[in-house]
Amino acid sequence: MSTTTATRFPQIAFIGGGNMASAILGGLIHQGLPLGQIEVVEPWEQARTALQQQFGVVAHAGAGPQLERAEVVVWAIKPQNFKDAALDTQSYTRNALHLSVAAGIRSSSIAHWLGSERVVRAMPNTPALIGQGISGLYARPSVSETERLLVEQIMASTGAHLWVEAEAQLDAVTALSGSGPAYVFYFLEAMVQAGVDMGLSAAQSEQLAIATFAGASELAKRSHESPAALRERVTSKGGTTYAALETMRGAELDRHFIAALRAAQTRAQELGDACGA
Numbered sequence: 001m002s003t004t005t006a007t008r009f010p011q012i013a014f015i016g017g018g019n020m021a022s023a024i025l026g027g028l029i030h031q032g033l034p035l036g037q038i039e040v041v042e043p044w045e046q047a048r049t050a051l052q053q054q055f056g057v058v059a060h061a062g063a064g065p066q067l068e069r070a071e072v073v074v075w076a077i078k079p080q081n082f083k084d085a086a087l088d089t090q091s092y093t094r095n096a097l098h099l100s101v102a103a104g105i106r107s108s109s110i111a112h113w114l115g116s117e118r119v120v121r122a123m124p125n126t127p128a129l130i131g132q133g134i135s136g137l138y139a140r141p142s143v144s145e146t147e148r149l150l151v152e153q154i155m156a157s158t159g160a161h162l163w164v165e166a167e168a169q170l171d172a173v174t175a176l177s178g179s180g181p182a183y184v185f186y187f188l189e190a191m192v193q194a195g196v197d198m199g200l201s202a203a204q205s206e207q208l209a210i211a212t213f214a215g216a217s218e219l220a221k222r223s224h225e226s227p228a229a230l231r232e233r234v235t236s237k238g239g240t241t242y243a244a245l246e247t248m249r250g251a252e253l254d255r256h257f258i259a260a261l262r263a264a265q266t267r268a269q270e271l272g273d274a275c276g277a
């Protein structure tokens with residue numbers, strides 16, 4: 001895992017101007033990407049207005065010759081919209097390197113629709129919005145080392161990255177870190193609810209819960225010990241943590257949690273099948 005600092009920015013086009021495009025775009029602009037080097041295709045007027053207000057970027061409602069200048073095209077649309085958007089766009093982007101953040105859609109489908117083997121897939125997550133994300137990356141064999149570095153430079157605006165060798169591993173990345181922030185928020189919600197049930201205010205509970213996630217994550221990051229060893233340090237035999245963890249074990253929470261991630265992985269595979277070539 002590593003982060004990369006930006007040097008020269010490419011001409012870059014975004015197909016889709018929603019949450020993920022905004023996270024990447026915002027990071028790149030923050031790093032100094034000039035607005036004149038950005039094109040965005042976004043059919044939804046409200047999203048185009050948001051892009052203009054947030055970043056000063058004027059997006060187009062549809063694909064057109066303006067895309068021909070793009071050295072890199074970032075595909076930030078829903079899996080269900082990918083094929084139609086690709087077929088609308090492919091005649092303008094034959095010379096570009098393609099970078100898709102769509103869940104599930106395989107690089108072979110993208111290469112087929114776009115008529116280009118120069119395809120990289122990324123699976124980021126929403127902490128990208130504050131430059132604290134992590135992305136899994138996969139490149140088709142035709143992608144050069146220089147092009148991989150270019151992708152790293154673009155994704156560096158969103159946080160860290162990790163290359164995978166087998167494309168199927170991206171479905172696991174999707175289930176773990178792509179969807180992962182939602183699991184963290186789900187647990188935060190439950191911890192806040194528990195705090196309120198036990199007599200704390202919602203504000204106090206939220207402050208305690210968020211600080212606990214942030215502190216424990218940072219401790220795990222900085223420590224040379226495993227998460228299991230760190231957990232054991234909190235857990236006195238017959239103490240409060242032990243009581244909580246025994247309740248979790250009784251409910252087989254770990255088994256259910258693992259099953260939930262497998263459901264996300266399966267859904268990524270299904271999206272690849274259903275929305276792919």
Ligand SMILES: NC(=O)C1=CN([C@@H]2O[C@H](COP(=O)(O)OP(=O)(O)OC[C@H]3O[C@@H](n4cnc5c(N)ncnc54)[C@H](O)[C@@H]3O)[C@@H](O)[C@H]2O)C=CC1
Pocket residue numbers: 015016017018019020021041042043044047076077078079081084085101102103123124125126178179
């Ligand atoms: N939101 C998340 O946490 C993550 C999302 N992703 C992936 O990123 C992709 C985009 O997701 P979000 O940004 O969350 O969705 P979003 O709904 O915020 O943005 C997608 C945008 O694409 C636009 N669009 C629809 N058809 C289009 C077309 N033909 N041409 C151009 N734009 C079109 C929509 O109007 C919309 O604004 C998805 O494929 C998703 O799997 C990946 C990692 C994390």
Ligand SMILES: O=C(O)[C@@H]1CCC=N1
Pocket residue numbers: 103174178179
């Ligand atoms: O839920 C989804 O399908 C997307 C992919 C990873 C996070 N959000």
